[in-house]
Amino acid sequence: MGLIEEVLTIELPVGENFRIQRCRYVPKKGEPTKRISVVSGIHGDELEGQYVCFLLGQWLREHPEAIKGTIDIYPAINSLGIDSITRSVPFYDVDLNRTFPGSKNDFLPAQIADGVVDVMRGSDFAIDIHSSNVFLREIPQVRIAKSQEEILVPLANLLNIDFVWVHDAVTVLESTFAHAMNTIGTKTLVVEMGVGMRLGEAYGHQLLDGLLNLMAHEGILDIAPLDVRFPIQSHVGEVAYLNAACPGLFVPAIDHCQIIKQGSVVGHIVSALSGEVLDEVIAPIGGILFTIRAYPIVYEGSLLGRIFGENNEAI
Amino acid sequence: MKRFDIVTLESPNRAAFRIEGFLFGDENSKGPSVAIVGAMSGDHINQLYVASGLVEYLRIKEEEGNIIGRILVIPAVNAYAINMGEKNWPLDKTDLNMMFPGYALGETTQRITSRLFETLKGYDYGIILEGRRDQGMCLPYVKLIQSGYEDLECVKDLGLGFIHYRPHDPIETAMLQYNWQLWETKAFSIVFGKNGAIDQSTSNEVHTAIVRFLSKREMLDTPVFEGRKSNIVDPNRITILKASRAGILISKVQCGAHVQKGETLGKIIDALSGQKLEKIVSPCEGIVTCQYAHPLIFQNSIIFRIASVEHCCHIDSAKSTSD
Ligand SMILES: [Zn+2]
Numbered sequence: 001m002g003l004i005e006e007v008l009t010i011e012l013p014v015g016e017n018f019r020i021q022r023c024r025y026v027p028k029k030g031e032p033t034k035r036i037s038v039v040s041g042i043h044g045d046e047l048e049g050q051y052v053c054f055l056l057g058q059w060l061r062e063h064p065e066a067i068k069g070t071i072d073i074y075p076a077i078n079s080l081g082i083d084s085i086t087r088s089v090p091f092y093d094v095d096l097n098r099t100f101p102g103s104k105n106d107f108l109p110a111q112i113a114d115g116v117v118d119v120m121r122g123s124d125f126a127i128d129i130h131s132s133n134v135f136l137r138e139i140p141q142v143r144i145a146k147s148q149e150e151i152l153v154p155l156a157n158l159l160n161i162d163f164v165w166v167h168d169a170v171t172v173l174e175s176t177f178a179h180a181m182n183t184i185g186t187k188t189l190v191v192e193m194g195v196g197m198r199l200g201e202a203y204g205h206q207l208l209d210g211l212l213n214l215m216a217h218e219g220i221l222d223i224a225p226l227d228v229r230f231p232i233q234s235h236v237g238e239v240a241y242l243n244a245a246c247p248g249l250f251v252p253a254i255d256h257c258q259i260i261k262q263g264s265v266v267g268h269i270v271s272a273l274s275g276e277v278l279d280e281v282i283a284p285i286g287g288i289l290f291t292i293r294a295y296p297i298v299y300e301g302s303l304l305g306r307i308f309g310e311n312n313e314a315i
Numbered sequence: 316m317k318r319f320d321i322v323t324l325e326s327p328n329r330a331a332f333r334i335e336g337f338l339f340g341d342e343n344s345k346g347p348s349v350a351i352v353g354a355m356s357g358d359h360i361n362q363l364y365v366a367s368g369l370v371e372y373l374r375i376k377e378e379e380g381n382i383i384g385r386i387l388v389i390p391a392v393n394a395y396a397i398n399m400g401e402k403n404w405p406l407d408k409t410d411l412n413m414m415f416p417g418y419a420l421g422e423t424t425q426r427i428t429s430r431l432f433e434t435l436k437g438y439d440y441g442i443i444l445e446g447r448r449d450q451g452m453c454l455p456y457v458k459l460i461q462s463g464y465e466d467l468e469c470v471k472d473l474g475l476g477f478i479h480y481r482p483h484d485p486i487e488t489a490m491l492q493y494n495w496q497l498w499e500t501k502a503f504s505i506v507f508g509k510n511g512a513i514d515q516s517t518s519n520e521v522h523t524a525i526v527r528f529l530s531k532r533e534m535l536d537t538p539v540f541e542g543r544k545s546n547i548v549d550p551n552r553i554t555i556l557k558a559s560r561a562g563i564l565i566s567k568v569q570c571g572a573h574v575q576k577g578e579t580l581g582k583i584i585d586a587l588s589g590q591k592l593e594k595i596v597s598p599c600e601g602i603v604t605c606q607y608a609h610p611l612i613f614q615n616s617i618i619f620r621i622a623s624v625e626h627c628c629h630i631d632s633a634k635s636t637s638d
């Protein structure tokens with residue numbers, strides 16, 4: 001029932017076009033109030049966003065009368081990558097999310113980035129859904145650059161996520177989609193949840209509720225706001241990083257992201273060759289383990305997990 | 316010559332990762348010092364070749380007693396990727412040249428670049444042999460980004476034809492050149508060749524330019540021919556020719572060619588029907604500094620960059636990030 005359009009096409013060498021498709025929903029009657037873009041697949045190996053796009057589309061098809069604004073769904077920005085388990089832009093092997101705002105006068109990844117910004121220009125909001133990568137599993141969270149804190153944190157609090165992580169601005173992140181869109185006045189939230197190459201049904205439904213709630217608050221949907229969870233705010237505590245002390249096979253002792261105590265065992269690094277346990281990975285602080293390694297092969301330094309601990313509070 | 320490991324890192328199963336360095340000259344020498352960094356990416360084979368060629372050349376010069384400064388050459392930063400046909404760090408696909416200055420307690424690749432950077436700090440000059448980010452090939456040129464600490468004078472001693480001197484992109488703040496400059500090394504990149512391949516004449520030109528630099532900057536006692544007077548490239552004098560169609564690209568000219576206005580430079584044919592889709596004609600007189608080097612071309616890709624003495628009128632946008 002939404003209008004499906006090709007919003008960007010670029011010829012490929014042999015009888016095919018690269019394309020980005022969008023499904024657009026508009027009110028049956030009257031002018032749209034505001035415009036939101038729901039975006040996934042900037043990284044071709046991240047699929048949680050595809051499921052959220054499906055759930056949202058399904059909901060909108062069932063509730064056309066509630067639609068008061070323009071709702072654009074872009075499930076696959078790096079469409080070549082999504083259909084081939086390729087994180088970066090194939091052929092060029094470049095991370096699309098380090099190529100924004102892009103340029104018409106540059107190589108293919110930059111042209112795609114430029115086209116994406118052009119198509120979404122004028123949106124009031126954009127929700128950029130990522131699912132970490134194949135190495136890490138994340139609880140639903142929104143990441144916000146410090147400079148955008150005041151504008152974006154209130155919006156993120158509507159999204160039914162578990163954690164809002166405000167991080168220091170890093171210049172290299174100025175080449176991301178979110179930065180490019182925030183710069184041109186589209187309030188853009190980056191959601192990280194789940195793990196690459198897989199989808200988790202529960203997280204998909206959780207974020208759907210958040211999207212519906214955000215749209216209710218902003219008058220894009222004529223529905224009552226939902227009763228959503230209030231995320232943990234990163235400014236009340238600190239993030240501890242667990243990095244592998246040695247190479248080997250990481251065997252987690254914990255299944256899911258959860259609350260853990262200081263000193264508890266997160267997992268072990270073992271040697272497949274010698275049969276030795278090489279290292280026991282211990283939580284340096286108590287708190288919520290919001291990132292855990294999903295891919296077992298590790299080198300020295302490989303990220304095994306991240307714990308958020310609230311200050312001055314025993315957990 | 317002293318050959319030593321700058322970085323070693325154990326792997327779960329394969330043999331340890333190593334970054335090897337070759338040091339020439341007396342460690343206590345009062346002369347100036349330079350570090351030369353080769354292949355940071357697994358497809359920078361031409362960069363590897365030039366760097367290893369320098370090691371052999373400097374070994375002979377050292378035996379002859381002609382090293383007066385201190386010269387470190389690191390032919391391969393990412394040997395793990397080179398050995399398996401990958402471009403980036405093989406496990407997590409991060410580009411090592413996007414990980415500077417590194418972080419000793421961070422992710423694996425941050426630890427690698429951090430340890431490497433510790434060794435690179437303190438050199439007077441830093442030469443980075445770089446490949447391209449796209450499918451192009453180009454005349455060797457100097458890429459000097461404006462960090463506030465760059466040194467335009469010294470790069471002229473290379474005697475290469477072109478110097479791209481421009482503000483830095485956000486992503487370049489994570490690259491070696493920018494960070495090295497911040498640590499007050501006069502760092503610059505020489506960009507050349509085609510990724511994954513070796514071009515002999517280009518390699519010779521870069522080798523000669525570096526030898527000239529080492530001689531003029533008093534690290535190497537050897538007579539050299541004068542190089543070219545470098546042109547600082549003004550983006551307004553570069554004409555960009557783009558492919559209006561995708562297909563098979565047949566190029567009629569090589570990098571370095573001096574082309575005339577109206578000259579046919581190549582064509583694009585339909586990869587299935589064989590039909591000619593586009594004839595590529597030069598809109599101006601100039602020198603081809605860069606060309607698309609893969610036989611298959613995408614729509615809107617840049618086929619040629621042509622540098623002209625005169626301002627060219629055919630530019631449809633001022634901004635172009637890759638050069
Ligand atoms: Zn992502």
